[in-house]
Amino acid sequence: MKISLFGHGVTTKAIAKRFAPDCFIYDDKFKEDSHDEFGNRLLACDNYDANLSDVDIPSPGFPPNHRLIKKAKHLTSEYDFFDMPPSVWISGTNGKTTTTQMLKHLLSSRGAIEGGNIGKALANLDKNAPLWILETSSFTLHYTNRTAPEVYLLLPIRPDHISWHGSFEEYEKAKLKPLLAMREGSVAIVPKEYANTPSNAMLIGYENSADLAKTMNIDIDKINIKEPFLLDALLALSAAKILFDEASIDKINTFKIDRHKLEEFYDKKCRLWVNDTKGTNIDATIEALKRYKDKKILIVLGGDDKGVDLTRFFEFMRDFNVEIFAIGSNAQKIMTFSKNIDKTAHECKTLDVAVKEIDKRLDKDDVGLLSPAAASLDQFSSYIERGELFMSLVKALV
Numbered sequence: 144m145k146i147s148l149f150g151h152g153v154t155t156k157a158i159a160k161r162f163a164p165d166c167f168i169y170d171d172k173f174k175e176d177s178h179d180e181f182g183n184r185l186l187a188c189d190n191y192d193a194n195l196s197d198v199d200i201p202s203p204g205f206p207p208n209h210r211l212i213k214k215a216k217h218l219t220s221e222y223d224f225f226d227m228p229p230s231v232w233i234s235g236t237n238g239k240t241t242t243t244q245m246l247k248h249l250l251s252s253r254g255a256i257e258g259g260n261i262g263k264a265l266a267n268l269d270k271n272a273p274l275w276i277l278e279t280s281s282f283t284l285h286y287t288n289r290t291a292p293e294v295y296l297l298l299p300i301r302p303d304h305i306s307w308h309g310s311f312e313e314y315e316k317a318k319l320k321p322l323l324a325m326r327e328g329s330v331a332i333v334p335k336e337y338a339n340t341p342s343n344a345m346l347i348g349y350e351n352s353a354d355l356a357k358t359m360n361i362d363i364d365k366i367n368i369k370e371p372f373l374l375d376a377l378l379a380l381s382a383a384k385i386l387f388d389e390a391s392i393d394k395i396n397t398f399k400i401d402r403h404k405l406e407e408f409y410d411k412k413c414r415l416w417v418n419d420t421k422g423t424n425i426d427a428t429i430e431a432l433k434r435y436k437d438k439k440i441l442i443v444l445g446g447d448d449k450g451v452d453l454t455r456f457f458e459f460m461r462d463f464n465v466e467i468f469a470i471g472s473n474a475q476k477i478m479t480f481s482k483n484i485d486k487t488a489h490e491c492k493t494l495d496v497a498v499k500e501i502d503k504r505l506d507k508d509d510v511g512l513l514s515p516a517a518a519s520l521d522q523f524s525s526y527i528e529r530g531e532l533f534m535s536l537v538k539a540l541v
Contacts, residue, residue, distance in 0.1 A: 150202030157264035203282035220286035230275040235298025243278040245379035281317040291324035295331040301426035306450035371430035403530040420530030422514035425456035431514040439509040445471035446517030468497040472521040498536040
């Protein structure tokens, strides 16, 4: 069987290693024919012949308008390619990673393992594990047509990745796609507006954290986790209750939130700064703003906004006491939107300049917040690099 892999990323590298030397890997960065360390061929995209390929597996981030996707005759996602044990899929716009980690934390004693978009490709997961917990991106769902989970946890869907999907409607359609393939006996927990989506699964709708806790009979007052992570915790507890009739609040209360998510720290002048570099879309940043609504917020915004309309976001900020420091490829756009809502804004362009400007203005009762509402790849290798630089710049202030 000839396996064609589109893109040379985490997903396809794992497949190539497992099925070496029978893989042919095509990537725009390959200019001439060569081989990887396992003997698989690395080829320029122009060398792809759809008639000679038995299966075509794209990296999840490979866009649907790429010429290889359009040529492929046997397009298959990694989810459809592998035989999967019982699984929980977790998707939505914000909170996927935290919910996945929380559910793994709750079910680790039962042998559950995590993977997918969280960093471990399916090719590297133990197929004999009793349960896979998979953080699942809209990119993967777009290409997945047959496989479905036993339990699907869907966080709220908000505009994101519009430039990749082409529209919010297509992004939303990808997130709802698993419901169409789920079997009788499976369960999906979804925002209430999707609770009537056609599906063979049992659909449980929720409006918010309190509503979900009431529906699932979970004592929300005993959970020590604050929003926006409270909903993640309740979804994880709900999945554990569905699968094993257990929802250990004591155990969820021992969970530690990852770095780079509303990570609070203080500078040498005892002023509060918050590293929320994981706020890569407007709804994540809205949640960050809600947490500090009683303070003046000096916020660093900007980066690759992925084609999302920022109007709703800036209208939300209208009633907040915010001062804006714009960086990244959409800095000028941020300046224009800031003017439209009569907010003070500074076109800093780079993060180091933004930190210096905030330092001049930040009082002890204020908060200096990095929550960019945008991806980082226009200026950084990852959101982690952006967050680490932010913290190091703040800690270097005198």
